[in-house]
Amino acid sequence: MSREQLVQVVLPGIVEPEGLEIREAPVPEPGPGQVLIAVEATGVSFAEQQMRRGRYYDQPAFPFVPGYDLVGRALRTGPGVDPGLTGRRLAALVKVGGWASHVLVDARDTVEVPDGISPAQAETVVVNGITAWQMLHRKAHVRSGQTVLVHGAGGGVGSVLAQLATAAGAKVIGTASPRHHDQLRALGAVPLDYRTGDVPAQVRRLAPGGVDAVFDHLGGRSVVDSWHLLAPGGTLVAYGSASTRDDTGSKQWPVLKILARTWTWNALPNRRRATFYNIWAGHALAKDRFRARLRADLTEVFAAVRSGGITPGIATRLPLTEAAAALRLAESGTATGKIILVP
Structure with missing residues (x-):
């Protein structure tokens, strides 16, 4: 074990943000196939907000270290x-474990960050950029001249989606709060205020x-409305259940309902299509293909950042030890851009 100190933020259970715990331990050494990354930036995503409530559909058992993605320097290799x-x-997509000063990652799961992109800029587009790119180009296959509806276009994934869709030549209708x-x-x-009037x-x-594609992170009733807004040949991509974040009961049920609806709709004799996007699809059964696709897509996203096609939105940078304040800020809904944690 190294003399360096590992600092981690631990989610001990269903607690308020102030219930997060800071723990220290010796920094571990990388094993076969691993790289030890000294984290330079990690971030707060919607996943951590759901995990704090025990509402993320496949989160691990408590206690665990949250943090969906990270960017940092390779310190040692195994x-x-x-x-x-x-x-x-x-850069690495890890689902959990990113809120730490040092993280062990399988070297095959890392993607090199090109020169000219800061750690914070890169961090804003790891999980958000991969999600947006794959939904736009691998699921909906959006083309120039089409019209798409992006729910939550002012949010982390939605803002990247809007930029990528615009760059692809599509007309974008985006629901967002007025400040966006x-x-x-x-x-x-074209922005729409989701809080006033009948959005459909x-x-x-x-x-x-109708629209050629809808990207819906809300779940619930919104998914049904989104389906009915599709033009012939259109695609609905559902990728979350944000509207159920504060609900109680089964955390799997909201996702299962979306899956049941997409299966039912796809069985109907129509020219529309519905799908549920899961960034981890294929990870367990086709790891090599999953890694190759992730590397290719994140490389495209980083290239878009370098060219100016994507402008990374950074709300603020806070020390890792202030993760509770960062999570509280994210849950307030008042931040514009990604909240970055810096060890």
Whole structure:
């Protein structure tokens, strides 16, 4: 074991943000195939907000270290890993474990961050960028001239989706709170205030024939409305159940309902299609294919950041030891951009 200190944020159970615990331990050494990453930036996503409530559908048992993704320098490599990786800036999607000063990661699960992108900029587009890219290009196959509806277009995934869809030549209709409307207009998107009026009716006025794709993170009734807004040949991509974040009961049931609806709709004799997007699909059964796809897609996202096609939105940077304040801020809904934790 190393003399360096490992600092981790631990979620001990269903607690308020202030119930997060800071723990220290010796830094572990990488094993075969592993790389030890000195974390430079990790972030707060919607997943951690759900996990704190015990509402994320496949979260591990308490206690555990949250943190969906990370960016940092390779500090040491284990047996079987190219030692030339040491010193390189890497990004990794980990689902849990990212809220720490040092993280052991399988070297095959890392993606190198190109020069010219800061750790915080890269962090904003790891989970959010992969999600947006794969839904847009691998699920909905959005093309120039199409019209898409992005729910939560001011949020982490939604804002990247709006930028990527615009870059692809699509017309974007985005639901968002008013403070994001100027930003969306600057992209060429049409903003809608989801808190006022009948959103489906507003969308139909803008796209009388329906939209070619809907990206829905809300779940619940919104998924049904989204399906009925599709044009012939359109695709609904559901990727969450944010509307049930504060519910009680089974954490799997909201997702299972969405899956049941997509299966039912796809069985109907129509030209529309529905799918539920899971960023981890294929990870267990086709790891090599999963890794290759993740590396290819995140590389495309980083290239878009470098070219200006994506502007990373950073709300604030806080020390890792202030994770409780960061989570509280994220849950307030007042932050614009990603909240970055810096060990």
